[in-house]
Amino acid sequence: MASGGPAVEGAAEPLDATVSKMIATRFGTDRLALLPLRVEYAETMAKVLSDPVLYTFTGGEPPTADELSERYRRQVAGPGRPGESWLNWVISTLQDDELIGYVQATVIGDEAEIAWVLGTAWQGRGYAREAAIALVAWLEAHGARRVIAHVHPDHAASAAIAAAAGLRRTDLLEDGEYLWVR
Ligand SMILES: CC(C)(COP(=O)(O)OP(=O)(O)OC[C@H]1O[C@@H](n2cnc3c(N)ncnc32)[C@H](O)[C@@H]1OP(=O)(O)O)[C@@H](O)C(=O)NCCC(=O)NCCS
Numbered sequence: 001m002a003s004g005g006p007a008v009e010g011a012a013e014p015l016d017a018t019v020s021k022m023i024a025t026r027f028g029t030d031r032l033a034l035l036p037l038r039v040e041y042a043e044t045m046a047k048v049l050s051d052p053v054l055y056t057f058t059g060g061e062p063p064t065a066d067e068l069s070e071r072y073r074r075q076v077a078g079p080g081r082p083g084e085s086w087l088n089w090v091i092s093t094l095q096d097d098e099l100i101g102y103v104q105a106t107v108i109g110d111e112a113e114i115a116w117v118l119g120t121a122w123q124g125r126g127y128a129r130e131a132a133i134a135l136v137a138w139l140e141a142h143g144a145r146r147v148i149a150h151v152h153p154d155h156a157a158s159a160a161i162a163a164a165a166g167l168r169r170t171d172l173l174e175d176g177e178y179l180w181v182r
Contacts, residue, residue: 021078022085022107022142029134031095032127034103037076037088042069044099045090048119057152075104084108087139091118091131100127103135110145116161128157132165136182150177 024036035041046065055061063071078086087105092098101118114135118128136147149167151158153176159169167180 024087033092034089039072051120057155112139112144136165147182149180
């Protein structure tokens with residue numbers, strides 16, 4: 001296996017699917033720190049996410065710093081519905097303390113839907129794979145029993161990441177994307 005084994009600290013307080021809220025905590029990999037989202041990251045993250053190519057498969061366009069601040073405010077506040085949690089982390093390199101992307105999970109009951117985005121300048125070094133593997137480990141250590149992702153059929157890099165994180169592709173297409181499950 002490539003570098004990047006998950007290091008989950010303070011693991012395993014099982015989630016009571018009906019009442020509990022999952023809260024993002026910091027975790028790490030060999031090369032990365034996964035930091036719970038803060039609104040203050042918006043200005044730097046707007047630069048990280050500024051390449052229109054990043055939105056080829058997911059749709060959307062680069063957010064301005066103000067738009068991202070507003071989005072982060074909503075994400076940090078959460079859905080306000082019992083049994084549902086929005087978990088967001090920015091990805092930081094241990095070597096340079098540089099923000100390079102993000103991972104997220106929407107948890108409903110004991111099912112977590114995950115996604116990942118890495119700034120173009122930092123792609124192709126296995127960082128997204130490393131973060132996704134550790135994210136799945138964190139989620140399962142905190143009570144998730146099913147992890148899913150939606151991946152566009154033509155997005156080979158995301159498919160490779162999903163597979164590396166232990167998800168398998170189903171034949172179910174939802175809004176033009178394959179459902180992957182673990
Ligand atoms: C998806 C994304 C994070 C991948 O970033 P990345 O830096 O290429 O990812 P990694 O370096 O960790 O590589 C992941 C895997 O994809 C493979 N890969 C990368 N580019 C590829 C390509 N063009 N074709 C085929 N495989 C590719 C890598 O070889 C690696 O596979 P391996 O682990 O089996 O060797 C990045 O393209 C991105 O942020 N895209 C925009 C956001 C997005 O669409 N996110 C998906 C939402 S779920």
